[in-house]
Amino acid sequence: MSLTASPAPAPRPTYGAVLGSPYVARLLGGTLTGRLPNGMAPVAIVLWATTSGHSIAFGGLLSALYGLSSALAQPVKGRLMDRHGQTAVHLPAAVVNSALLIALPLTGPYGGATLATVIVVAGGLTTPPLEAGLRALWPSVLPDPRLRHAALALDTGTQGLLYIVGPLLVAALSAAYDPAVALAVTAVLGIAGTATVALCPPSRRWRPTPSTHAHAHESPRLASTALVLLFASLTGVGFAIGAMNVWSVSMAEQHRQEMLSGILPAAFSTGSFLGGLLYGRRHWTGTNTHRLIIATGAFLAGWLPLLFLAGPYAATIVVAVPGAFLTVVVACAYVTTDTLAPAARTSEAYAWLILSIGAGQGAGTALAGRLAEQPLAGAALPAAGAAFALALLLAAGRRLTPPNTPPLSHHHR
Structure with a gap:
């Protein structure tokens, strides 16, 4: 057997070693808590709208606008972080976002649907850019590339927790109290988690590396054909997730089981969480592009299988299967972005990746809301989004693998 086929001489770092490194547990825990509104707000907004006398289509539209405005603002917030640092962006954004979520239930007597729409859009625009911020921190917090690789796998895998805990918590709070309470809890968790990250020394000290700052104008065009196809394909992945969230609410109404609106997204995200952890612990050969496709x-x-109009119990099991592959898709997409983007603009490229998924999620949420009364169409939308993603990746083909790229997923710049 050739030497290149042998295991790496150094032992693979464990998740315990990653979490035991200074600041890692605080940054990861704070980011997960601060991003819980990403998993809670879309469901809470739909439930608040439907219990306030609005249609599920309007609730789906509001939820879509929240996700879409949050995604569209990502590159702008990333640029602000580059210029002013993370704390100066995270904290004001979290304060405004939380205040708007708390204010949303007060719109009924003071402007109705128009004011609610304005508040939801403003709330989305002011979501703290914690995901891009955390990925920018890993090189300074974990200088060892092996630890950074394990941290990225752990970071990506545990994001499934947002969509396990978040929807379940919203469904439970809405059933026990009111969707307005769920929105208030969403706001409190968001600002608490963001403060945990923003006041952490690595985040307070973080600034772009000198080389990134010095060469910011060397490559005026970030986009290449391969990156455009990659990001466009990720809109299909986001579309599937957004459509599933509204489909879950429709299933809850159809079967008169309110908790289904949280259970189905949680089952999907449980699969994502477990799939991500397993992916991060394996040693993979072959190209990253092949794994992505x-x-x-x-x-x-x-x-x-959802096309066969499965009942609640079967659907809960079925949705865990695509969830198991979601984290693998996203993790491979980040590695591909890193290899295709100009070296001085990877953070901006990450922001566009996040925007692509978020924009697709918003579109899927909106269309699913419009088709909520048609069970077969609603069940088919997630598959349609995934098919779109696969078609574009197949069209991109070898463009996604630059020449001389190492075949292992441990590639780092």
């Missing part, structure tokens, strides 16, 4: 194909196949 295979994982996206499996993501598509996982949605197809």
Whole structure:
């Protein structure tokens, strides 16, 4: 057997070693808590709208606007972080976002649907850019590339927790109290988690590396054909997630089981969480592009059983299958972005990746809301989004693998 096929001479770092490194547990925990509104707000907004006398279509539109405005603002907030640092962006954004979520239930007597729409859009625009911020911190917090690789796998995998805990918590609070209470809890968790990150020394001290700042104007065009195709494909992945969230609310109404609106997204995200942890612990061979395409194909196949209009229990099991491949798709997409983007603009490229998924999620939420009264169409939308993603990745083909790229997923700049 050749030497290149042998295991790496140094032992693979464990998740325990990553979490035991200074500041890692605080940054990861704070980011997960601060991003819980991403998993809670879309569901809470739909439930608040429907219990306030609005249609599920209007609730789906509001939820879509929240996700879409949050995604569209990502590159702007990333640029502000580059210029002013993370704390100066995170804290004001969290304060405004939380205040708007708390104010949303007060719109009924003071402007109705128009004011609610304005508040939701403003709330989305002011979501703290914690995901991009955390990925920018890893090189300074974990100088060892092996630890950074494990941290990225852990970071990506545990994001499934947002969509396990978040929707379940919203459904429970809405059932026990009121969707307005769920929105208030969403706001409190968001500002608490953001403060935990923003006041942490690595975040307070963080500034772009000198080389990134010095060469900011060397490559005026970030986009290449390969990156455009990659980001466009990720809108299909986001579309599937957004459509699933509204489909879950429709299933809850159809079967008169309110908790389904939280249980179905939580089952999907449980699969994502477990799939991500397993992916991060494996040593993978072959190109990252090949893994990305295979994982996206499996993501598509996982949605197809929903076309048979499964009942609540079968649907809960089925949605965990595409969830298991979601984290693999996203993790491979980050590695691909890193290899394709100009070296001085990877943070901006990450922001566009996040925007692509968020924009697709908003579109899926909106269309699913419009088709909520048609069960077969609603069940088919996630598969349609995944099929779109796979088609674009297949069209991109070898463009996604630059020449001389190492075949292992441990590639770092």
